[in-house]
Amino acid sequence: MTQKNHSQTRTRGVAVTAGTSILALTLAACSGASGAVEGDAFAGDHEGQELNILINASHEGAGDWLAEGFEEETGVVVNVTTVPYDEIASQLTLDQQSGANVYDVSAPWYVSLGDLAADGSIQPITEFVEEHPDIDVDDFIPTIWEPYAYVDEEIYGLPFDGDIHALFYNTEILERNGFDAPPATWDEYAEQVATITENESDDGVYGAAVFGEQSPLILGASFANRLAGYGGEFLDEDGNPAINSPEAVASLEALEDIWDDALPTPAETDFGAGNSAWFAGNVAFIENWTDLGVRSQDPDSGSEVIDDWGVTYLPRANAEDDPRASLVAGFSWVVAGNTDNADLAQQFIEWAASTEVNSELLTALPPTGIDPNRISSLEDETYGEEFPELQEVNASTLHGALAWPTGQNATEAAQILTDELAAYLSGQRSSAQETLDTVQAEWERLLVD
Amino acid sequence: MAVPSGHPGGSGGPRRRGRFTARLYHRIFISPSVLVLLVLAAYPLVFIASAALTRSSLGNPFQEFVGAANFQTAVSSPAIRDSLALGTGYAFGVAVASTALGTVTAVALWRSLHAGAFVRTVLLLPMIVPPVVVGILFGFIFSPSGGLLHTLIRRFTPGSGTFAVLSDTTWAIFGVALADVWEWTPLVVLLVFTALLGQQPEIIEAAQLDGASGYQMFRHITLPAVAGTIIAAFMIRLILAFKVFDLVYVMTSGGPGSSTQVPAFLIWRSALQNFDVGIAATITLLLAIVVTVVTIPVFLITKRLRDD
Numbered sequence: 122m123t124q125k126n127h128s129q130t131r132t133r134g135v136a137v138t139a140g141t142s143i144l145a146l147t148l149a150a151c152s153g154a155s156g157a158v159e160g161d162a163f164a165g166d167h168e169g170q171e172l173n174i175l176i177n178a179s180h181e182g183a184g185d186w187l188a189e190g191f192e193e194e195t196g197v198v199v200n201v202t203t204v205p206y207d208e209i210a211s212q213l214t215l216d217q218q219s220g221a222n223v224y225d226v227s228a229p230w231y232v233s234l235g236d237l238a239a240d241g242s243i244q245p246i247t248e249f250v251e252e253h254p255d256i257d258v259d260d261f262i263p264t265i266w267e268p269y270a271y272v273d274e275e276i277y278g279l280p281f282d283g284d285i286h287a288l289f290y291n292t293e294i295l296e297r298n299g300f301d302a303p304p305a306t307w308d309e310y311a312e313q314v315a316t317i318t319e320n321e322s323d324d325g326v327y328g329a330a331v332f333g334e335q336s337p338l339i340l341g342a343s344f345a346n347r348l349a350g351y352g353g354e355f356l357d358e359d360g361n362p363a364i365n366s367p368e369a370v371a372s373l374e375a376l377e378d379i380w381d382d383a384l385p386t387p388a389e390t391d392f393g394a395g396n397s398a399w400f401a402g403n404v405a406f407i408e409n410w411t412d413l414g415v416r417s418q419d420p421d422s423g424s425e426v427i428d429d430w431g432v433t434y435l436p437r438a439n440a441e442d443d444p445r446a447s448l449v450a451g452f453s454w455v456v457a458g459n460t461d462n463a464d465l466a467q468q469f470i471e472w473a474a475s476t477e478v479n480s481e482l483l484t485a486l487p488p489t490g491i492d493p494n495r496i497s498s499l500e501d502e503t504y505g506e507e508f509p510e511l512q513e514v515n516a517s518t519l520h521g522a523l524a525w526p527t528g529q530n531a532t533e534a535a536q537i538l539t540d541e542l543a544a545y546l547s548g549q550r551s552s553a554q555e556t557l558d559t560v561q562a563e564w565e566r567l568l569v570d
Numbered sequence: 571m572a573v574p575s576g577h578p579g580g581s582g583g584p585r586r587r588g589r590f591t592a593r594l595y596h597r598i599f600i601s602p603s604v605l606v607l608l609v610l611a612a613y614p615l616v617f618i619a620s621a622a623l624t625r626s627s628l629g630n631p632f633q634e635f636v637g638a639a640n641f642q643t644a645v646s647s648p649a650i651r652d653s654l655a656l657g658t659g660y661a662f663g664v665a666v667a668s669t670a671l672g673t674v675t676a677v678a679l680w681r682s683l684h685a686g687a688f689v690r691t692v693l694l695l696p697m698i699v700p701p702v703v704v705g706i707l708f709g710f711i712f713s714p715s716g717g718l719l720h721t722l723i724r725r726f727t728p729g730s731g732t733f734a735v736l737s738d739t740t741w742a743i744f745g746v747a748l749a750d751v752w753e754w755t756p757l758v759v760l761l762v763f764t765a766l767l768g769q770q771p772e773i774i775e776a777a778q779l780d781g782a783s784g785y786q787m788f789r790h791i792t793l794p795a796v797a798g799t800i801i802a803a804f805m806i807r808l809i810l811a812f813k814v815f816d817l818v819y820v821m822t823s824g825g826p827g828s829s830t831q832v833p834a835f836l837i838w839r840s841a842l843q844n845f846d847v848g849i850a851a852t853i854t855l856l857l858a859i860v861v862t863v864v865t866i867p868v869f870l871i872t873k874r875l876r877d878d
Contacts, residue, residue: 174740211842214629230793240629335825385714386736394715456839534842540649547739547826 128282130156168196175227178203183489217242225460228281228452229459231269235528238272243455245275249467260495264522269453278453279474280494285446286408287514294405303433305440307480310376317405318382330395333387336541337535342449347372349447349523350437365557391569414511415488432510530567537563628845630831640852655834661811669804670757680766694712697756705820708749728810739829758803765799833857
């Protein structure tokens with residue numbers, strides 16, 4: 122109908138279009154000169170349009186919050202689709218490759234950016250970022266910014282969810298077992314876990330829930346936590362694999378040390394099983410994302426440990442070592458490769474990665490599962506007042522955090538590591554060194570040009 | 571007057587035209603079937619073969635012709651070789667168990683027809699439960715934290731520790747197999763039971779008049795009558811077991827280690843997790859070869875039994 126009317130009044134339409142263009146250019150020039158407020162720049166431009174975003178199922182709360190907030194700000198209807206965390210990249214790729222092009226924006230695991238970029242499933246946003254100083258890339262936590270944004274020299278993502286693990290502990294269980302403080306080293310951790318399991322496992326209480334299900338974001342994260350604590354790296358300074366280093370071997374052995382004392386059984390412990398045991402007060406320790414603290418204080422999350430928990434840095438090799446964060450499962454905003462709404466998609470991710478939005482998401486209820494991605498949101502006053510311990514622990518991301526390898530084939534590399542870790546921990550490999558030597562050889566094939 | 575040599579009879583022309591017309595109609599009528607066959611069978615096969623011969627990722631297939639490189643990678647990969655061997659052993663084990671259990675159950679049902687439709691319907695229920703639900707259900711049964719098996723073991727043998735079936739490299743595949751057998755044995759029951767009902771009553775009556783005992787009747791009359799169906803059911807079950815994916819995905823994610831990495835799971839992981847469609851297609855072709863080699867003898871036995 123609109124097309125028909127338009128063709129009937131083509132001359133008039135051209136005149137109107139030209140007039141509108143001039144008006145738009147004038148307004149754009151004015152807004153550029155005045156440095157308009159972000160919300161005003163959006164207002165009215167996209168009223169009534171729709172944006173389809175694909176995110177991790179555990180970010181559903183954040184998705185609802187963002188959809189509501191963006192619609193309020195711009196009038197754009199945001200349709201949120203959630204899938205399991207390990208299916209975002211494949212869903213987005215199939216969507217783009219099939220020509221369906223349903224999704225405009227997504228937030229995959231940062232490790233998959235290289236594969237997504239290589240397949241054209243996401244598009245570079247370097248130019249957009251450089252042309253929009255308001256994005257303020259210097260405010261993103263430096264150790265997060267590079268792995269969450271870059272594929273080679275191009276920017277493909279903006280950090281969404283910082284996602285580091287911290288060590289949560291149940292104060293009541295520790296007290297019952299005579300521990301005054303949580304462990305500072307992995308050895309102390311293994312000792313406390315063994316003691317608690319020995320004392321209380323008959324009553325269904327265990328020293329720790331250890332995420333050990335065979336997935337990079339689960340078992341891989343548990344290993345990465347230890348690798349960070351032992352001062353190891355996935356890649357050396359030249360970008361070559363260093364996964365069979367003495368630190369990596371010590372990390373795998375440290376994981377093995379608590380395998381038999383953890384909530385039965387680590388190989389079957391995913392987020393659901395581990396978190397349920399934590400909220401029920403059945404485990405003394407759990408290595409988890411810092412947003413677990415927000416949920417632990419939320420009665421609507423089914424938490425029975427309200428005010429009975431504490432959080433500290435992940436243990437290290439030695440007590441005097443500096444705490445070091447492990448970027449186990451961060452997520453980045455990306456623009457789909459074939460979207461017809463690239464402009465709107467870029468504006469959305471700029472808004473969703475902003476200080477204001479990230480700060481709000483940190484303390485929103487119901488909990489959104491989002492961790493700090495910016496220095497300014499990490500230092501947010503409300504976050505500091507409501508969750509000072511979480512803020513302190515998250516500050517460990519500021520210096521030397523451990524990030525997974527990124528780039529093409531990084532997803533497969535993470536899976537290979539996870540498979541070998543699982544094989545070792547289930548007794549299918551003879552030694553930690555041999556296991557990691559196998560991974561090293563595979564990583565050299567996949568990651569080295 | 572003269573008839574040209576080589577064209578015997580003036581009526582040859584119309585007859586040829588008639589045959590031509592008949593052939594044309596024949597081809598027109600079968601063309602929809604051929605088209606369906608091409609779309610459903612040939613196209614996927616060509617796609618898979620092409621992917622196996624090229625460097626193909628999930629979002630960008632057929633990037634570069636690599637010849638037999640994917641096959642060399644697959645054949646030299648211990649993970650893929652082990653997976654094909656595991657898949658073959660699993661398929662045979664599960665097919666034998668399902669067929670034996672299904673046949674026994676079908677015979678029991680046949681002998682007690684008065685058990686009624688209700689019992690028969692209940693026995694068929696597992697087959698109509700979605701495999702994902704079956705996986706979740708058996709996951710709960712085997713859960714070491716309050717699962718049915720764990721609860722029973724702790725009740726009858728207090729202090730015996732935790733027995734985690736799905737975390738054990740030896741027992742995990744048996745846990746998956748048990749769920750698989752539970753789910754698909756009713757299919758065998760249905761097929762064999764139908765075959766049992768289809769027996770000719772005159773033969774059974776004649777055997778009874780000759781004084782044949784129950785065992786003799788079963789051994790010499792019933793079993794030969796339904797043997798072809800049992801073998802056919804075994805073959806169907808074998809192929810279904812080769813394709814198992816959902817139970818593994820839900821119950822073990824291929825673990826612990828690689829102990830439940832059956833071929834279908836490996837194909838899924840290669841294509842959708844590692845984005846390597848070339849290798850996924852290669853494993854698919856290797857699996858097709860294995861399934862063909864394994865099922866040909868079964869097919870021949872089935873044919874022979876039917877002919878007899």
